[in-house]
Each structure stands twice: as C-alpha cells, then as structure tokens.
Amino acid sequence: MTDSAAANNVVVVPCKYKTGRVLGQGTYATVKEAVHIETGERFAVKVLNKKLMAGREHLIRNEITVLKRVSQGHPHILALRDYFETQNNLYLVMDLASGGELFDRICEKGSYYERDAARLVRTITDAVSYLHSNDIVHRDLKPENLLFRTKEENSDLLIADFGLSRIVERERFHLLTTTCGTPGYMAPEIFRKEGYDAQVDMWAIGVITYFLLCGYTPFDRETNAEEIQAIMGAEYAFEPAEYWVGISDEAKNFVSSLLVIEPNHRLTAQAALDHPWLKRPAGVVAMDAAASDLLPQMKQNFNARRTLRKAIDMVRLLNNLSREYGVVEEHVVGSHE
Incomplete structure (x- = not known):
C-alpha cells in the first residue's frame, strides 16, 4: 500500500471537547476546563503528556482503573466521565468541581460551627467507606x-485526585508498601515501611477533622523530620486549651x-x-447548646501558621545559601506578608 493510500485509510475522530482555561498544573499533567461541543456540558x-510520563x-492505567471502579457510584466521588488519547497526550475527562x-x-x-464540621466529616467518611468497600485506598x-x-x-462535597489511589484485594491480604x-496527613505505618492498608485513610480523616475544628494540623512542627517523629509517636494534644474550650x-x-x-x-470507616x-442527633443538639462560632479562630490560626511557615522557610533558605555560597544577609521577618 502506498503512503497516500495508507493516509486515506486513517480514521480521524473529531475531538468532542473544546478546552479552555487552565485549572491546575502538575509535573506530568495539566488540568483544563473543557466543554462538550455537542451538549455544552462543562x-x-x-x-x-505521554513523553513526560514515559516509564x-x-x-x-491504575488511576483509570480506580476511577472506572468507583465513578458514578457515590455522589461524593469526583467521577471519570470519559478518557481517550492522541499521539502526544492522554485525556481524562472528569466532573468539573467549580x-x-x-x-x-x-x-x-x-459563620462556622462544630455541627458544620461534623456534617463535612460525615460526608467524607461516607465516601471513604464506599471506596473501602470497593477495595480502594485513596492514600x-x-x-x-x-x-x-x-x-x-x-453543593456536594467531592473527594478528588485519585492519582495515588490503589486497589487492594482484601482476600489476598495485600499490603501496600510505597511511601x-x-x-502531615500520612499515617505512622507508612513511615515504618512495614506495609499498610485502607486504615491509612482513616488516620487522614482524623487529621482532617482536627484541622476542621481549629485551623491547624495536630502534628504541625518546624521541620519535616520533627513532624514525622510526632506522627510516628502520635504526639498531639488538644492545645492551646483556649482554642478547644468550645x-x-x-x-x-x-x-x-x-x-x-x-x-x-483505629476506627474503620x-x-x-x-x-x-457523626451519628446521634442528640450529639448535634449538644453541639448547638454550647455552640460557638469557630470561624474567626480558625482563620487566625491558619494565617498565623502560614506566616510562621513562610518565615521558617525563608530563614532556612538563607542559611542554606550562607553554607553553600558564603552569602550572609541580614533579614528581618516582619508581621506583614
């Protein structure tokens, strides 16, 4: 067959989607908003990028397998709607969470109250229970x-980003080992490198719940090494006490x-x-009885720790520069970002 004849036999499938603005950027992937040309659905x-993903x-393949197993089976899972590839790229079409x-x-x-946190955590836990019942660990x-x-x-709250998720067949007693x-959200057994299962997701829910009640994470430390050490020893407290009184x-x-x-x-999902x-209506009533708005304190705690983290990172960077290049600079960390 001649080249021209071969070319005539190539089936060209018109693209069903028109892409628009960039929503996010990663090492190997870009997430864009897209519109289905025929339906107008976003x-x-x-x-x-296939070249960047080589090897x-x-x-x-794992992410697609995971998403195909759980998509459209639960209202709080970000669903995979379509997937296709071109010569250079692979495309995963998912629900748009705007x-x-x-x-x-x-x-x-x-305003934001403890009962709001409980509702959010119940939604997350219910979706994770669904994942675990389908042998999926989010990670x-x-x-x-x-x-x-x-x-x-x-609006529905959705669990997204299944790029690190894995299928674990329970009957095969399969433990995961990848770190x-x-x-800040990883369970101790991940760092111990002894194998782990779906219970790592439950540890993460514990960290998320703590965060949703005060605005900072339970194992927040100045360095990653100190943070990991605190996680492995479950070294946390409901402190400072004034943030937890309500x-x-x-x-x-x-x-x-x-x-x-x-x-x-650890509790299962x-x-x-x-x-x-999460369950008893009486618990919600009890929350309401002594309800205090958590939002002002949460914002203050979150912003204070973000500012402190930036200051620590800057000092660490300057120290590294000093060691590597003999650069010595005076740097004043102010109260303004």
Whole structure:
C-alpha cells in the first residue's frame, strides 16, 4: 500500500471537547476546563503528556482503573466521565468541581460551627467507606483534595485526585508498601515501611477533622523530620486549651479514635460512621447548646501558621545559601506578608 493510500485509510475522530482555561498544573499533567461541543456540558480534563510520563504509564492505567471502579457510584466521588488519547497526550475527562476547595469555602462563610464540621466529616467518611468497600485506598486525603461541585450553598462535597489511589484485594491480604502522600496527613505505618492498608485513610480523616475544628494540623512542627517523629509517636494534644474550650468531648473522642498508632485499633470507616459525633442527633443538639462560632479562630490560626511557615522557610533558605555560597544577609521577618 502506498503512503497516500495508507493516509486515506486513517480514521480521524473529531475531538468532542473544546478546552479552555487552565485549572491546575502538575509535573506530568495539566488540568483544563473543557466543554462538550455537542451538549455544552462543562468538564475538567486532565491532560497527561505521554513523553513526560514515559516509564510511568502504569500510574495512569491504575488511576483509570480506580476511577472506572468507583465513578458514578457515590455522589461524593469526583467521577471519570470519559478518557481517550492522541499521539502526544492522554485525556481524562472528569466532573468539573467549580465550587472551590474545602477550607477556602469554609473561610468564605459568615459563620462556622462544630455541627458544620461534623456534617463535612460525615460526608467524607461516607465516601471513604464506599471506596473501602470497593477495595480502594485513596492514600492522599487532605483538604486540598476535597472540592465542592458548585458554588451553591447546598453543593456536594467531592473527594478528588485519585492519582495515588490503589486497589487492594482484601482476600489476598495485600499490603501496600510505597511511601507516598502528603506528610502531615500520612499515617505512622507508612513511615515504618512495614506495609499498610485502607486504615491509612482513616488516620487522614482524623487529621482532617482536627484541622476542621481549629485551623491547624495536630502534628504541625518546624521541620519535616520533627513532624514525622510526632506522627510516628502520635504526639498531639488538644492545645492551646483556649482554642478547644468550645469543642465537645464527642468530637475530641472521634479524633482520638482515629489518631491511633496501631491501624487495627483505629476506627474503620463504617465504625466511624457509627460514632456518636457523626451519628446521634442528640450529639448535634449538644453541639448547638454550647455552640460557638469557630470561624474567626480558625482563620487566625491558619494565617498565623502560614506566616510562621513562610518565615521558617525563608530563614532556612538563607542559611542554606550562607553554607553553600558564603552569602550572609541580614533579614528581618516582619508581621506583614
């Protein structure tokens, strides 16, 4: 067959989507807003560069397998709607979550109470219970991966980013060993490198719950090494006391039942849903009885720690420059960002 004849036999499939603004950028992928040309429906498209992903194709195959297993099976899972590839790229078409990240959305509210935190945690835990029932371990649960579908007040909260997720066949007693995730939300057994299972997600829910009640994480330390050491020893406290005075004992017990070093002693997703803080209407009434608006303190704590972290990072950078290049600079860390 001649080249011209071969060319005539090539089937060209017109693209069904028109991409627009960039929503996010990663090492191997760009996430763009897209519109289905025929229906006008809006999606988010994860565009993966094949050349950059060379040798890591199994990661994409895994993500697609995971998403196909759980997509459209639960209202709080960001669903995969389509996937296709071109010569240079692979495209994952997903629901568009335009309502923003969890913490940003909380900060936009006029007020925020413990009962609001309980509702959010129940939604997250219910979705994680669904994942675990389908043998999926998310492995990167954190506020940045919890997105709202729309800007509406009653919008669904969605678990997103399944790039690190894995399928674990329970009947094969398969333990995971890869060290991955976001350090502040990673469970002790991940750092011990002895193998781990779905219970790492429950530890992450404990960290998220703590964060949603005060605005900072329980193992926040000046360095990563100190943070990891605190995680491995479950060294945390509900302190400073003034930040926790309005938080119920049930909420603290829920956190303490998840931030447990031994995974077998940690609440499972289903057991967490049965915990009084998430389950009993009476618990919500008790929260209302002594309700205090958590939002001002949360914002203050979050911003204070973000400013401190920037200051620490700057001092560390200057110290590194001094050691490597003999650069000595006087630097005053002020109160303004």
